[in-house]
Amino acid sequence: MTDNQIIKLMDGPSDVWQRALYDEYCKYVYTIAANNLRHCGTAEDIEECVADIFIDIFCTVQSGKAYNDNLKFIISTIAKRNSIDLFRRLSLKNKRTVPIDELAPNYEPSENNLESTSERKEVKGILIDCVNKLGEPDSSIIIDHYYYGRSSGEIASEHNMTAYSVQKRIQRARKKKKNLLFKAGVDAEW
Template sequence: MTDSQLRTLMESSPETGQRALYEEYCGYVYAITANCLRNCGSPEDIEECVADAFIAIFRVLRTDSGYEGDLKGIISTIARRTAIDAFRKLMLRSSRTVSLDDMPAELPGEESIEENAERTEMQRIVLDCVKQLGEPDSTIIIHHYFYGRTAGQTAGFLKMTESAVQKRLQRARKKLKGLLEKAGIKGV
């Protein structure tokens, strides 16, 4: 269903239009919220955030009937902002409810400080090498390995075909391996 068809349906029958909008964009909104809340929220938190996002979307579309832009754009903006708000609430709630049993009994030893410093340095080197790949290869690598997105999702984001993204990912891996070896990271 196109944006104009959804708008017409929402004007003629708001309840039917909302149902159609929900069916059309539910997966999209879920993907956005799950990506923001995957490390801190439960599946129930994600579902609640999706519901909150659709309430906000319906409210905006009802009050701003003159909106002529892309529906997907406003939906993604509202979903992202709702997910960020939920993330902040979850982080605030979890930071206040730390059990004493979960707290470390003693300060970490010297080894863990060295390991953390080494890990941080390695992450910096890897990100520098990824940036050296240039666009769109660096974006493809980041979406695939850092955000866990599929080639199809990345293709939609970059407005490329899925096969082009897969081929670029394959070539970028080889190039990245060479850059990492030059930077002194072996066994990649």
Template sequence: MTDTEYKKLYDKDPGSAQTALFDEYLSYVYAIVYNKLRSCGSREDIEECVGDVFSAVFISYDRNGCFDGDMKGFIGIIASRTAIQMYRRLVRRGDTVYIEEETSEIADTEQVEHITERSEMRNTLLRLIKSLGEPDSDIIIQKYYYNMNSNEIAAKHSMSPTSVRMRCSRALKKLKELLTREGYDMKEGNI
């Protein structure tokens, strides 16, 4: 849908214009949000963020502006920024302990053990990543924690994207060996 088409539809019926925009760009927005939040958010968090994106689009869209083109870029930028803000909130919230949420978990000793094991695994993993040295540790953290692609990482380290991918692959093999030595059973997809 172009800006002109949206303006015409909005002038006739604002509700149907928003519905048409939502229908056309829902899967696009969902894909952007899912890629940003899949590592830390629940399905509800992702759906909430998608709703926030469309709210921001409807609120910030200037119908009197001189933009005349496909709205995909405009919506994509808002989706990306909103998802990044949600990611930061979720990551911050993950470190905060709320008494209301923890009371049921404290009573369940299996849950406490599971939380403790995961915390220990995270600390071990971070220690082993740091032991890989520079720039391998930076590459692993930027790729898997900050979801940066090879081109973005390459620009930060003055390397080619191919070199970044190769170093990442080698670093993951080293990391897997180090984790195995630490006593962790490394099955596919569990790193």
């Protein structure tokens, strides 16, 4: 079923177009949620997130907010935002950080780029060592800021600091990391 067909169904009963929309986009939404929650959520968390996403989708579409007849765009935006929000809540609740070596998606090297893959793994290992050498709380702050995308205020409340001091620690930690990478013989772009 196309988006235009679903939009035409919206003139009728809500249960009909909602079922059509759900049937058309369920796998898509589940994939987005599963990808964002795979490191911290259970299967139940993912299913609950999918249900919440569809509730938000139905409310948004029914309210008539502008989506310019592009359902896939609004669905993907709502799915990404809701699943990332749940990821952050679960990570904070569990006070669990994901090891850096688990962050990259599974990548199977081919024979053509084996050398490149080997080099990337070596650089990634050096980067992990450099971040760990920063010590606490700097290493946690760097991971929270750059991986989890948390703001200075959010990080500050967790570490009992001010947002300004978190920003200064990030600046200093970046300089330290850059020096450590340089000493290890790695280009500063990493």
